Amino acid sequence: MDLRAHERYCDEIVRLTGELRATIKGADLDATVPTCPDWTLRELAQHVGRAHRWAGEIVRTRATEAVAPEKVPAHTPEGDGPDALDAWLADGAAGTAAALREAGPEAEVWSWAWERSAGFWSRRMALETVVHLADAALTAKVPYTMSPELAADTIDEWLQIVAFAQAQGDPEMAELRGAGRSLHLHATDVPDAEWLIELGEDGVTWRRAHGKANVALRGPLTDLMLVFNRRLAPDSDRVEVLGDAALLDLWLARTSFG
Secondary structure: OOHHHHHHHHHHHHHHHHHHHHHHOOOOOOOEEOOEEEEEHHHHHHHHHHHHHHHHHHHHOOOOOOOOHHHOOOOOOOOOOHHHHHHHHHHHHHHHHHHHHHHOOOOOOOOOOOOOOHHHHHHHHHHHHHHHHHHHHHHHOOOOOOOHHHHHHHHHHHHHHHHHHHHOOOHHHHHHOOOOEEEEEEEOOOOOOEEEEEEEOOEEEEEOOOOOOOEEEEEOHHHHHHHHOOOOOOOOOOOEEEEOHHHHHHHHHHOOOO
């Protein structure tokens, strides 16, 4: 990752966290999150803040192995009130962005994935916040919009995560093998925002391309991203499914890890 992209992700961590803080301000923090029903809105916000601080600590210490959550400074807000949560979220995002900027994208650090660098974490934390901001907006019943660049990047990253899980032998991937099956994502509002995902005998491969597939998912780019991250049902009237809808359902069921 180049420095410009890394800096942009750092900026987005702070900006998106600001949007999250605005979204939950005045909302019922004890409300259940429909898309993450094991969490309340407060727990969702704390999850995001803890993820930021955990990644920031990994980068700040140049960790070579996973950092235990209890080793992360200020792992929870100092109080239960909304003001304490708001300040904690802001401080965590700013501190993580500062640690990432100081390290630079090429700094070698531990990660659970295919790339062990600070640049991996700047992207991962920005896109983590993209998805959980949608959860918060749905819970608080406020509009959610995402830039085309971040929405597309979130789809790209999720496909990379699927490919990584496949390479690690995740058993959920077994049913996604099979010659001749494919999925096509087609954004109707952003030129060239298309993905062709092929389920071959050797596993899942994908590329940015137009092509005929067994099933196509069409709609605005943000909505495609939300369906792919299981934040919007594929039978929503905001998107259109053409072809083998059962294949799309299988994909969503088998890529529900993470």
